[in-house]
Amino acid sequence: MPSALITGITGQDGRFLAELLHSKGYKVYGLLKGQNNPKTALLRDEHPYVELVHGDLCDLPSLISAVETVRPDEVYNLGAISFVAMSFNQAELTANVTGLGVLRLLEAIRIVGGSQNNPIRFYQASSSEMFGKVRETPQTELTPFHPRSPYGCAKVFGHDITVNYRESYGLYACSGILFNHESERRGLEFVTRKVTNAAARIKLGLQEELVLGDLEPRRDWGYAGDYVKAMWLMLQQDQPDDYVVATGETYQVREFVRLAFEAAGIDDWQRYVRQDPKFLRPAEVDLLVGDATKAQTKLGWRREVSFPELVKKMVDNDLAIESVGR
Ligand code: NDP
Numbered sequence: 001m002p003s004a005l006i007t008g009i010t011g012q013d014g015r016f017l018a019e020l021l022h023s024k025g026y027k028v029y030g031l032l033k034g035q036n037n038p039k040t041a042l043l044r045d046e047h048p049y050v051e052l053v054h055g056d057l058c059d060l061p062s063l064i065s066a067v068e069t070v071r072p073d074e075v076y077n078l079g080a081i082s083f084v085a086m087s088f089n090q091a092e093l094t095a096n097v098t099g100l101g102v103l104r105l106l107e108a109i110r111i112v113g114g115s116q117n118n119p120i121r122f123y124q125a126s127s128s129e130m131f132g133k134v135r136e137t138p139q140t141e142l143t144p145f146h147p148r149s150p151y152g153c154a155k156v157f158g159h160d161i162t163v164n165y166r167e168s169y170g171l172y173a174c175s176g177i178l179f180n181h182e183s184e185r186r187g188l189e190f191v192t193r194k195v196t197n198a199a200a201r202i203k204l205g206l207q208e209e210l211v212l213g214d215l216e217p218r219r220d221w222g223y224a225g226d227y228v229k230a231m232w233l234m235l236q237q238d239q240p241d242d243y244v245v246a247t248g249e250t251y252q253v254r255e256f257v258r259l260a261f262e263a264a265g266i267d268d269w270q271r272y273v274r275q276d277p278k279f280l281r282p283a284e285v286d287l288l289v290g291d292a293t294k295a296q297t298k299l300g301w302r303r304e305v306s307f308p309e310l311v312k313k314m315v316d317n318d319l320a321i322e323s324v325g326r
């Protein structure tokens with residue numbers, strides 16, 4: 001039975017990846033942070049097959065201990081401070097967890113090692129935020145980086161150190177440069193879920209308005225369930241490599257808002273949406289759209305959920321959740 005250790009197990013992607021690996025017959029371990037993590041109950045309820053090991057990306061001994069105890073075939077590093085807006089206020093913490101955390105985990109893997117015939121395979125959750133102020137459109141594996149936030153800077157370090165450990169120590173280490181992916185499990189701090197949740201609550205008369213920041217930025221939004229398949233595929237190849245994972249389509253935030261309100265049965269979304277400068281970022285990423293040709297041709301990866309389907313899935317889920325107990 002193959003085994004995998006997932007950091008960020010309580011996050012959106014960790015939960016989808018745990019499901020995928022479990023369905024493929026893996027023994028799944030999850031790295032859990034904190035002495036009384038509030039998401040533990042949800043995880044035990046939703047994914048009882050996941051065995052939890054305690055550790056923190058800021059604590060090398062805990063990572064060595066986790067890798068030594070589990071001795072996984074594959075390690076997926078999904079743990080991070082992942083909210084771009086927060087990274088401006090907590091830049092040092094973001095650099096530590098999202099950036100140096102990658103180095104610590106790679107070191108733990110290098111120190112513990114795997115068997116010679118079966119070295120531990122490593123996946124790093126890199127991000128389209130590394131492209132930032134984009135140098136070309138669409139963005140590929142060869143597009144230069146120009147991050148626009150402490151989060152983006154930390155991810156560039158994580159990406160570079162992953163490539164460096166592959167080249168220096170021959171580790172099987174891959175970096176997946178994933179563009180935005182969303183789902184019913186997306187945190188409420190991210191714009192898509194904030195919008196779908198508000199559209200549902202406004203429809204049900206539970207909320208009066210939705211306050212947002214910049215409505216102009218464009219993002220390449222896919223479905224998280226599709227994207228974790230690409231992570232797994234990257235670790236099944238003969239040679240480790242880096243891949244862009246994206247839909248190749250881009251939409252403005254305002255288009256997401258319009259579609260979400262329509263899916264909730266509200267045609268005049270402008271009536272309910274107000275903008276507040278407090279949600280603006282010191283530097284914005286205006287346009288992201290990825291070219292996933294390499295992932296499609298080498299991994300055989302395809303996205304299955306379209307943009308309108310994604311928006312509808314999220315709105316339907318929020319309508320169902322918010323209807324309970326009304
Ligand atoms: P989430 O924000 O949903 O999850 C982040 C996870 O990181 C949580 O499980 C959190 O644990 C964990 N974490 C935070 N700090 C630490 C720490 N010090 N030690 C160990 N774990 C920690 O993110 P997503 O699931 O959306 O994303 C997964 C990864 O992919 C992240 O690295 C993100 O940056 C990256 N990414 C995401 C994209 C997206 O669109 N979703 C696109 C590109 C990259 P807890 O909450 O329990 O403290």
Ligand code: GDR
Pocket residue numbers: 082083084085126127128129178179180181189190191192194211212213214215217218219253279281284285
């Ligand atoms: P992003 O996602 O920064 O792309 O990072 P987010 O949903 O936070 O923002 C997307 C765009 O929407 C604009 N925006 C708002 N964003 C939030 N959160 N709240 C608002 O009220 C609001 N109003 C407008 C933002 O300015 C931005 O332009 C996500 C994260 O998952 C990262 O971890 C990941 O690496 C990237 O996607 C790819």
